Amino acid sequence: MSTPKMTEKFIKERKEEIRRAMERITPRIMLDYFEKRIIGQHKELMMIVYMLYTYLQQACKEVITDVPSWVLTAPSGCGKTEVYRTLKAFCADQGIPVPIIHVDLSQITEAGFQGKEANSIIQSLALEDSVLDGIGICFLDEADKKFSPSHNSDGEDINAKVQSNLLTVIEGTIENLPLKSGGSRQMDSNQTMFVLMGAFQDLRNSKQKRIQTTDRGIGFICRDMETSTEDVFYGDITLEDMIEFGMLEEIAGRMQMVVNLHKLSREDMTDLILSKIHILEQELQISIVFDNNTINSLLDISYTNLGVRRVTNCLRTLAFRAISEVFYDKAIDSNCCLVIENSNSAYIEFAGAQEVQKTHRCG
Numbered sequence: 001m002s003t004p005k006m007t008e009k010f011i012k013e014r015k016e017e018i019r020r021a022m023e024r025i026t027p028r029i030m031l032d033y034f035e036k037r038i039i040g041q042h043k044e045l046m047m048i049v050y051m052l053y054t055y056l057q058q059a060c061k062e063v064i065t066d067v068p069s070w071v072l073t074a075p076s077g078c079g080k081t082e083v084y085r086t087l088k089a090f091c092a093d094q095g096i097p098v099p100i101i102h103v104d105l106s107q108i109t110e111a112g113f114q115g116k117e118a119n120s121i122i123q124s125l126a127l128e129d130s131v132l133d134g135i136g137i138c139f140l141d142e143a144d145k146k147f148s149p150s151h152n153s154d155g156e157d158i159n160a161k162v163q164s165n166l167l168t169v170i171e172g173t174i175e176n177l178p179l180k181s182g183g184s185r186q187m188d189s190n191q192t193m194f195v196l197m198g199a200f201q202d203l204r205n206s207k208q209k210r211i212q213t214t215d216r217g218i219g220f221i222c223r224d225m226e227t228s229t230e231d232v233f234y235g236d237i238t239l240e241d242m243i244e245f246g247m248l249e250e251i252a253g254r255m256q257m258v259v260n261l262h263k264l265s266r267e268d269m270t271d272l273i274l275s276k277i278h279i280l281e282q283e284l285q286i287s288i289v290f291d292n293n294t295i296n297s298l299l300d301i302s303y304t305n306l307g308v309r310r311v312t313n314c315l316r317t318l319a320f321r322a323i324s325e326v327f328y329d330k331a332i333d334s335n336c337c338l339v340i341e342n343s344n345s346a347y348i349e350f351a352g353a354q355e356v357q358k359t360h361r362c363g
Contacts, residue, residue, distance in 0.1 A: 019060035021096045037086045040268030069194040074261030077307010084139040099136035106142040134191035144198030147246040163248045203245045208233045234263040287337040297342035318346035
């Protein structure tokens with residue numbers, strides 16, 4: 001069983017680890033790490049890394065003051081969740097023992113309804129006794145799902161109550177949390193950085209519909225502005241937009257800024273698709289052959305609500321189908337390759353001493 005004295009020693013040791021790590025990590029090192037994993041968001045990543053880096057710099061202090069909480073938004077597939085994954089990987093690689101957690105807010109409900117309560121967010125920071133007095137970075141995903149009204153059979157707005165509970169956590173609350181090794185520890189969420197994440201799909205659709213007209217405006221150029229409806233869908237969202245959508249003004253007041261990730265250019269999306277092909281090649285231990293027509297076909301399906309995830313799923317489906325067609329009769333080894341023709345067709349090609357044999361195309 002841990003004692004208060006043991007816990008204090010644990011926290012002191014962890015903060016010393018953070019201090020030593022941050023002494024050798026420059027902002028450029030952290031930015032370069034992020035830009036290797038998140039493509040095409042240079043200006044946005046400069047702001048994101050600045051906020052994360054300065055927070056990590058303070059994490060070794062006894063008390064952190066003025067902790068920034070902020071909103072990270074973009075249509076699905078533009079890299080929101082990858083920001084969380086990259087930060088978690090960076091801290092692990094660099095030996096920074098700051099808790100980095102991800103909470104799906106769609107699972108958070110008001111007390112009395114099925115699901116977790118808002119206070120469980122704080123408990124999530126107590127993983128493996130890493131309760132650094134509340135120090136940690138908490139990504140609250142699917143936040144937009146709790147901002148739009150949702151009424152129960154009695155006409156009560158359930159999401160409004162969830163937001164009220166969430167506000168208490170974000171504003172700062174002290175919880176007495178049990179430790180796995182025994183005993184308990186007070187944790188102050190005022191020391192925690194909260195990042196609200198969401199695609200705000202319904203909000204984007206609503207903004208898009210506002211500028212549509214009954215003829216030329218739909219899907220083309222709006223009559224009264226040189227802005228396409230697609231530009232509006234992928235455009236920046238403000239805190240004012242979120243308040244109008246249903247976010248409590250008190251929560252908006254706790255957010256220091258909104259960082260909007262943007263739709264990738266075709267060049268950046270091409271680079272991302274190539275990286276996904278390379279990852280699949282390493283995973284399957286097989287050469288993958290493709291040409292420009294293949295890339296163009298994959299680009300055509302990449303600009304959807306799923307973004308590059310649609311491409312990743314497509315590549316894996318094509319690969320698995322092609323392999324499964326020959327898996328039971330022929331060995332898949334270095335003498336064969338996966339040929340991807342387009343987003344609907346792929347096959348395994350075997351190179352023999354006399355000839356090249358192609359399997360039936362799958363799709």
